[in-house]
Amino acid sequence: MPVISFATSKGGAGKTTSAIILGTELAEGTDVIVIDADPAKRLTRWSTLSQLPPRISVVTSGGERNIQDEIAQAQSKATFVLIDLEGSASRLTSFAIAESDLVIIPSGEEQQDADAAIETLAEIAMEGRARRRTIPAAILFARTSAAVKSKLEKHIHAELRKAGHVFETELHRRTAFSSLHNAGGGLRQLDPADVNGIDKAIINAQDFTSEVIDMLEGSRNAAIA
Ligand SMILES: Nc1ncnc2c1ncn2[C@@H]1O[C@H](COP(=O)(O)OP(=O)(O)OP(=O)(O)O)[C@@H](O)[C@H]1O
Ligand SMILES: [Mg+2]
Numbered sequence: 353m354p355v356i357s358f359a360t361s362k363g364g365a366g367k368t369t370s371a372i373i374l375g376t377e378l379a380e381g382t383d384v385i386v387i388d389a390d391p392a393k394r395l396t397r398w399s400t401l402s403q404l405p406p407r408i409s410v411v412t413s414g415g416e417r418n419i420q421d422e423i424a425q426a427q428s429k430a431t432f433v434l435i436d437l438e439g440s441a442s443r444l445t446s447f448a449i450a451e452s453d454l455v456i457i458p459s460g461e462e463q464q465d466a467d468a469a470i471e472t473l474a475e476i477a478m479e480g481r482a483r484r485r486t487i488p489a490a491i492l493f494a495r496t497s498a499a500v501k502s503k504l505e506k507h508i509h510a511e512l513r514k515a516g517h518v519f520e521t522e523l524h525r526r527t528a529f530s531s532l533h534n535a536g537g538g539l540r541q542l543d544p545a546d547v548n549g550i551d552k553a554i555i556n557a558q559d560f561t562s563e564v565i566d567m568l569e570g571s572r573n574a575a576i577a
Pocket of ligand 1: 363366368370390394438494
């Protein structure tokens with residue numbers, strides 16, 4: 353059962369939010385366990401705000417000594433295991449990356465995000481070398497504006513496309529996405545009276561989810577070939 357981690361050394365890039373979006377979207381159709389492996393426990397906090405959708409549950413990691421067992425146990429119970437990581441390199445982060453079938457690296461459109469994404473790609477490659485396998489990784493533009501890109505933003509996109517695989521879908525900066533941290537639950541549980549643009553946010557989340565599934569299938573086929 354696939355393990356998908358969210359990693360980047362840039363704080364606030366969108367790891368936790370993107371994990372919540374993917375987790376709740378996948379849980380529309382199957383069982384999902386999200387492991388909160390960030391000592392700041394923001395994803396655990398989200399899970400306590402309201403009743404979670406039925407097919408998603410959250411495990412708060414007990415740290416680097418426990419993470420491997422936590423992943424194995426989650427894999428035996430759920431179809432997808434997602435791991436929200438902290439923003440700095442640690443043994444816990446390395447263990448989680450080593451167990452991952454896909455590492456998603458959220459990035460904004462500023463140079464600092466791009467530098468952190470490239471550094472994170474290098475860490476994943478090193479981890480892969482140590483484990484003698486290629487660990488699939490992809491950059492996800494998050495918190496981006498839906499407007500036409502500036503020259504700097506185009507430059508950042510080109511730089512990251514040269515560095516690694518980039519998701520075609522961007523998770524735009526949307527109130528519906530940031531509201532999840534207040535309301536808890538998934539996009540479908542948000543109240544349209546309180547939050548604008550839920551429908552567009554759901555379509556955006558679905559596009560992202562489909563691309564993740566295609567990517568996992570693509571890397572599985574590559575491994576078989
Ligand atoms: N696509 C988005 N649209 C709107 N707001 C977003 C989006 N992604 C993230 N945010 C907001 O940006 C802030 C930081 O996001 P998030 O907590 O997901 O980042 P992170 O990478 O997990 O940070 P940390 O490194 O501190 O764990 C949050 O307040 C969140 O609501
Ligand atoms: Mg986080």
